[in-house]
Amino acid sequence: MFWYTVLRYIVIGLYHLYFNIxxxxxxxxxxxGGNxxxxxxxxxxxxxFIALPTRVxxxxxxxxELFHQNVFxxxxxxxxxxxxxxxxxxxxQVIDTSIEKLEKGRNLVIFPEGTRSKDGKVGKGKTGVALVAAVAQVPVVPVGINFEGKLKFRKRVVVRFGKPIVPGEIGVTATDPHSLRTIKNEIMKNITELVH
Known part of the structure; x- marks a missing residue:
């Protein structure tokens, strides 16, 4: 945690210099942790962008494919x-690994769309995030990352964090298809509201 905290403040400074964030x-x-x-x-x-304001x-x-580019x-x-x-x-295996990370007190970042959006519009999303949330019964914090065009020097970036969504509080305690769609739809709705 000591070195993570030190590195985090260095990266915060660098990112604020490079981006208008x-x-x-x-x-x-x-x-x-565990969110x-x-x-x-x-x-x-x-x-x-998501890690900069979070302490855990x-x-x-x-x-x-990213793990096969080069050793460094x-x-x-x-x-x-x-x-x-x-x-x-x-x-x-990725579901098991995700739950293991949460149980160890780390926060977990998931991009439900599964791929980058080129036009900034939010896609439908997949149910993987819902499955992890339903099994682990942990809060899901929706995040909206906003910028126009391509990232470059001094590009304005706005990162919005929404109120946590707790599966149990929206009536979901199971992992059947209907329950997973309910969680996924709620998450994607909240993300979409944060992207504007």
Whole structure:
């Protein structure tokens, strides 16, 4: 935690120098760990944007291809909490890994859309985030990452955090298809409201 805190403040300074970045709704960020942050997906910088105002270390799913680029990059993203997910397949191991991270007190970042949006519009999302939330029964903090065009020097970026969604509080305590759709739809609705 000591080195994570030191590195976090360094990265905060660098990102504020490079981007014109602001954070809204930071009062909705839980002070403890074991929460899911569900966000729209705009760029490879998204995990960092979400991590900057949060004090508890994050873990996040990353497409498997990123772990085969080069040894240094693989070690780097693993050090920052990334673990691989095979897209388009029923990867049950990633669900187990996600729940394990939450139980260890880490926060978990999930991008329900599964891929980056080129036009900034929020897609329908997949039920993976709902399954993890329903099994672990942990709060889901919706996040909206906002910027126009491509990321570049001094680009204005607004990251909005919504109120946590607790599966039990919206009447979901099971993992049947209807329950998972209910959670997913609630999460995606809240993310969409934060993207404008």
């Amino acid at each position: 602001t954070f809204e709704g930071t009062e909705n960020i839980p002070k403890d 899911i942050f569900a966000s729209n997906h705009r760029s490879y910088q998204d995990p960092v 270390p994050l873990s996040y799913m990353a497409k498997e 990059f693989t070690l780097l993203i693993k050090a920052f909490g990334a673990f691989p997910v095979t897209r388009g397949k029923g990867d049950t």
